[in-house]
Amino acid sequence: xxxxxxxxxxxRVLNPxxxxxxxxxxxxxxxxxxxxxxxxxAFVGGMWEEVGRLQLEFMKQQxxxxxxxxxxxxxxxxxxxxxxxxxxxxxNYCGVDLNSSLIEAGKRELASAGLSHKRPHLLVxxxxxxxxFGATFDYAIAVSVFTHVYMNHIVRCLxxxxxxxxxxxxxxxxxxxxxxxxxxxxITHRRGGITTxxxxxxxxxxxxxxxxxxxxxxxxxxxxxxxxHPRDQQMLCFTHR
Numbered sequence: 755x756x757x758x759x760x761x762x763x764x765x766r767v768l769n770p771x772x773x774x775x776x777x778x779x780x781x782x783x784x785x786x787x788x789x790x791x792x793x794x795x796a797f798v799g800g801m802w803e804e805v806g807r808l809q810l811e812f813m814k815q816q817x818x819x820x821x822x823x824x825x826x827x828x829x830x831x832x833x834x835x836x837x838x839x840x841x842x843x844x845x846n847y848c849g850v851d852l853n854s855s856l857i858e859a860g861k862r863e864l865a866s867a868g869l870s871h872k873r874p875h876l877l878v879x880x881x882x883x884x885x886x887f888g889a890t891f892d893y894a895i896a897v898s899v900f901t902h903v904y905m906n907h908i909v910r911c912l913x914x915x916x917x918x919x920x921x922x923x924x925x926x927x928x929x930x931x932x933x934x935x936x937x938x939x940x941i942t943h944r945r946g947g948i949t950t951x952x953x954x955x956x957x958x959x960x961x962x963x964x965x966x967x968x969x970x971x972x973x974x975x976x977x978x979x980x981x982x983h984p985r986d987q988q989m990l991c992f993t994h995r
Contacts, residue, residue: 784855794831794859799898801984802833809834809897810841812981812989816924822846822892825884827915827927828899832860835874836867845873848887852880882914890918894925901930901956901987905967912971912992921994926978928987930958935966946985964990 784794795802818824820843829835829849839847851857857876864870875887884894894915900908915925930950932941937960938952950958961977968975978989 781853783853784859786858789855789859789862794856795833798830798833798856799985804984805897806833806837808982808984809895810837813838813893813895813926814841816893816926816991818893820846823889824848825850825887825891825894825915825918827882827884827894827896827911828852829857829860829876831856832863834895834897835860836863836869839864839869839872839874840867842872844871845875847872847874848877848884848889848891849874850877850879850882850884850887852878854878882911884915884918887918890920890923892920892923894919894923896925896927898928898987900927900959900990901950904957905959905963909967909971912968912973916971916973916992916994919994923993925992927990927992928983929964929990930956930986931979931988932958932960932963935960935962943986945983948985961990968992 784797788794799805813824820841822842823846824838824842826835826838826847826849829851830853832839832849835847835849849860857878860876864874877886879886884891896911896915899911919925930941930943930948936952937958940949940951941958942949948956950956952958964975972995974993974995976991976993978991981989
């Protein structure tokens with residue numbers, strides 16, 4: 755990736771509300787009636803059970819155990835969080851999201867599932883400041899986050915998340931993969947048929963671009979790639995150097 759192409763992306767706003775496809779809908783606050791009707795499940799991408807269970811099974815394969823502490827970046831309405839809360843020991847799940855209505859929807863999901871007693875910690879924050887939990891974590895996960903934000907936002911997420919990750923901890927994050935840096939043409943992904951863009955939501959990145967961002971943040975990244983996501987998102991693993 756050239757310095758020029760990286761700078762072009764870094765000039766994009768930190769919280770990209772408008773795009774070539776209109777206003778990013780993730781900023782819309784759901785009403786109590788919307789949440790009661792279950793609209794939050796579609797709002798976060800649907801496939802509620804499928805993607806939720808996939809996250810837990812993947813993390814268990816990576817070594818997640820009930821005694822570990824996990825922070826869920828961009829937890830939304832707890833599509834994956836419900837499964838993590840059920841699996842982890844009491845108090846070991848933390849979720850952060852910028853949309854307060856989705857956090858409220860997540861609380862409703864917890865109550866409905868009879869999991870409120872597991873004491874998950876939920877935070878509304880638009881800067882990925884997991885340090886506000888006052889804890890360190892064995893694992894972190896961010897599903898369908900880097901697919902919607904620009905490079906400067908990803909760097910902030912990496913810095914903030916690695917700040918609370920234990921020295922041997924791992925941060926798993928998904929992205930739509932492009933074949934090379936500065937891939938300005940749209941890509942229609944083979945599984946799920948999602949069309950992604952270089953500079954509009956949803957976004958794609960090459961692994962070399964992710965390597966450049968990780969290097970700038972002073973951390974390491976590995977491409978895990980395929981993990982059976984129904985919309986063809988690929989998996990990355992970030993760690994301390």
